[in-house]
Amino acid sequence: MRALLIYPTLPAHILSFKKTMARLDKKSSYPPVGLMTVAALLPSSWDIKLVDVNIRAVSDEEWQWAEMVMISAMIPQKNDFHHHIEQAKLHNKLVVVGGPYPTALPEEAASSGADYLVLNEGELTIPLFLQGLENGDLQGVYQTTQKPDITQTPLPRYDLINFDDYAALSIQYSRGCPFLCEFCDIITLYGRKPRVKTPEQMLAEFDLLYNLGWRGVVSVIDDNFIGNKRQVKSFLLLLKSWMLEKQYPFALVTEASLDLAQETELMQLMVECNFKGLFLGIETPDEESLILTKKSQNTHVPITQAIDTIYQAGFTIIAGMVIGFDGEKQGAGERIRQFLEVTHIPMANFGILQALPTTALWDRLEQEQRLLSDTGDFFSTQPMNFKPSRPAEQIISEYIEANWQLYEPKAYLKRLYQHCLSVTIVQNGAWKALSPAEKKRRLEPLNKRSLYFLLSIFGRYGIISAARLDFWGYLFKLAFKKPVAVLPFLVNCAFLEDLEAYRQFIRQQMQPFT
Numbered sequence: 338m339r340a341l342l343i344y345p346t347l348p349a350h351i352l353s354f355k356k357t358m359a360r361l362d363k364k365s366s367y368p369p370v371g372l373m374t375v376a377a378l379l380p381s382s383w384d385i386k387l388v389d390v391n392i393r394a395v396s397d398e399e400w401q402w403a404e405m406v407m408i409s410a411m412i413p414q415k416n417d418f419h420h421h422i423e424q425a426k427l428h429n430k431l432v433v434v435g436g437p438y439p440t441a442l443p444e445e446a447a448s449s450g451a452d453y454l455v456l457n458e459g460e461l462t463i464p465l466f467l468q469g470l471e472n473g474d475l476q477g478v479y480q481t482t483q484k485p486d487i488t489q490t491p492l493p494r495y496d497l498i499n500f501d502d503y504a505a506l507s508i509q510y511s512r513g514c515p516f517l518c519e520f521c522d523i524i525t526l527y528g529r530k531p532r533v534k535t536p537e538q539m540l541a542e543f544d545l546l547y548n549l550g551w552r553g554v555v556s557v558i559d560d561n562f563i564g565n566k567r568q569v570k571s572f573l574l575l576l577k578s579w580m581l582e583k584q585y586p587f588a589l590v591t592e593a594s595l596d597l598a599q600e601t602e603l604m605q606l607m608v609e610c611n612f613k614g615l616f617l618g619i620e621t622p623d624e625e626s627l628i629l630t631k632k633s634q635n636t637h638v639p640i641t642q643a644i645d646t647i648y649q650a651g652f653t654i655i656a657g658m659v660i661g662f663d664g665e666k667q668g669a670g671e672r673i674r675q676f677l678e679v680t681h682i683p684m685a686n687f688g689i690l691q692a693l694p695t696t697a698l699w700d701r702l703e704q705e706q707r708l709l710s711d712t713g714d715f716f717s718t719q720p721m722n723f724k725p726s727r728p729a730e731q732i733i734s735e736y737i738e739a740n741w742q743l744y745e746p747k748a749y750l751k752r753l754y755q756h757c758l759s760v761t762i763v764q765n766g767a768w769k770a771l772s773p774a775e776k777k778r779r780l781e782p783l784n785k786r787s788l789y790f791l792l793s794i795f796g797r798y799g800i801i802s803a804a805r806l807d808f809w810g811y812l813f814k815l816a817f818k819k820p821v822a823v824l825p826f827l828v829n830c831a832f833l834e835d836l837e838a839y840r841q842f843i844r845q846q847m848q849p850f851t
């Protein structure tokens with residue numbers, strides 16, 4: 338069988354960083370691990386091609402070549418997902434769809450003519466689909482209520498992508514999360530009992546990336562990396578030796594729950610394994626909203642204190658923030674802005690609450706008849722898909738205003754500078770400890786492109802920007818007080834161009850709804 342695997346376009350998003358990517362000659366942030374895993378679950382006799390549409394379009398030859406087209410998507414990708422199904426049907430191909438969007442909304446996902454819906458986790462449903470195919474099924478829905486044992490998941494087919502296209506690579510350690518946040522579909526899609534891969538399996542994945550030549554950032558794309566604290570420690574102990582032996586080829590980032598701040602030993606181990614950055618689902622500084630949305634794990638320790646502990650351990654933080662919870666009082670946008678200022682968090686994935694299908698929030702709103710018929714696309718530039726408890730126009734106005742002020746260059750540079758001062762910068766594998774070969778390899782990226790990248794930051798923020806005096810002021814203060822923070826400061830300045838464009842985009846898109 339000749340199977341063409343397609344990953345549809347990701348719509349504009351605060352973390353897309355299109356301009357920064359272009360300057361670095363990268364086309365997208367992360368590769369589609371779901372499809373690379375699907376590829377590994379298909380029979381080895383199949384011929385497989387993978388096209389990530391965020392990198393390039395499907396060519397005519399590829400449409401001709403394919404016998405079967407397999408498409409994955411999350412809800413925000415739905416428009417391009419349906420477009421590609423239509424294209425595949427125009428070319429008379431068999432179409433198979435799977436992933437979080439078809440799993441959450443199977444009827445909607447089937448509406449443009451897919452032949453096979455292979456839902457839930459592919460480890461269990463792809464064998465059912467292959468059996469159906471062998472039995473001559475011309476169409477079908479394959480699903481399960483079971484969760485697979487991911488210690489049996491094969492190595493994703495990283496060989497199907499071109500590493501140079503991506504800013505970072507990704508790897509998955511666990512699925513599921515033990516918490517109960519009302520708005521979250523992780524627990525309905527992947528379960529509340531976190532399942533983890535074995536330490537040996539993970540090292541095999543790290544070895545694969547290493548042997549295929551990747552050096553740089555690797556994102557551990559878990560829902561909650563510390564969902565199973567005991568098991569994660571045994572993995573980290575092995576990873577620590579691996580990192581030391583390989584001289585820290587990867588800088589790691591991941592997503593974790595805020596209770597990490599209470600786990601000193603775990604944080605220490607993560608830092609020793611070269612974890613540098615964390616995405617933390619903080620959601621809101623309003624305690625009543627956290628309790629109402631069943632995110633009480635964020636209320637056990639004052640959030641500002643938890644963040645401080647995490648900074649001191651050695652991690653940078655990107656925050657997930659949300660506005661629009663039930664019972665929220667007027668002014669939440671400003672409270673979120675102030676919170677990010679006080680905690681020195683430069684960048685937040687800040688969105689308006691949307692009800693995701695399958696969640697407890699969705700069920701409650703459905704019962705209360707507050708769901709709106711248009712389900713939206715589930716990303717931050719759509720109005721809410723339910724009737725909120727205060728006027729939607731008020732929430733949207735606060736959201737636009739908070740974003741506008743957060744990514745005003747002077748405000749961003751100030752938070753970034755304070756962030757750089759707050760975070761303990763741990764240097765695993767210091768320069769003098771590296772072998773000559775490793776030193777040579779690390780200098781390789783310092784080519785014309787990286788020089789141009791640095792010069793463009795100086796040009797934009799040191800000369801053209803109205804915030805240029807702040808830029809130079811912070812740069813000099815850092816050079817004097819904390820020289821190791823100068824490079825991270827500059828690199829993070831680069832994102833500001835995208836963040837400024839994004840606040841404009843939000844204003845344009847959302848103003849009509851105020």
Ligand code: B12
Pocket residue numbers: 347348349350352353366367368369370371372374375407408409410411412413414433434435436437438441455457458459460463507509512513521522523526527558559560686688693715716717
């Ligand atoms: C990495 C990631 C991203 C990356 C995506 C880049 C990329 N190329 O992957 C980035 C950071 C851009 C991103 C952004 C967002 N994301 Co995201 N993301 C993830 C994450 C953490 C990992 C995805 C992954 O690779 N998983 C590992 C693979 C192995 O799992 P999988 O994809 O589910 O694949 C398995 C099955 O689904 C199935 N399968 C998958 N595809 C197919 C296809 C076929 C044909 C078949 C047969 C089977 C099959 O088999 C696989 C093996 O079991 C997931 C959470 C999660 N646990 O998956 C959220 C997740 C996919 N994201 C989600 C959301 C909501 C978002 C955002 C809207 C968040 C936000 N509020 O900002 C944004 C939207 C971005 C945009 N531009 O609009 C939701 C989607 C919900 C849904 N029902 O669709 C998830 C599930 C997390 C969540 N609940 O919040 N995300």
Ligand code: SF4
Pocket residue numbers: 514515516517518521522523524560561594618
């Ligand atoms: S902690 Fe995060 S992943 Fe876990 S249930 Fe809450 S929102 Fe979902």
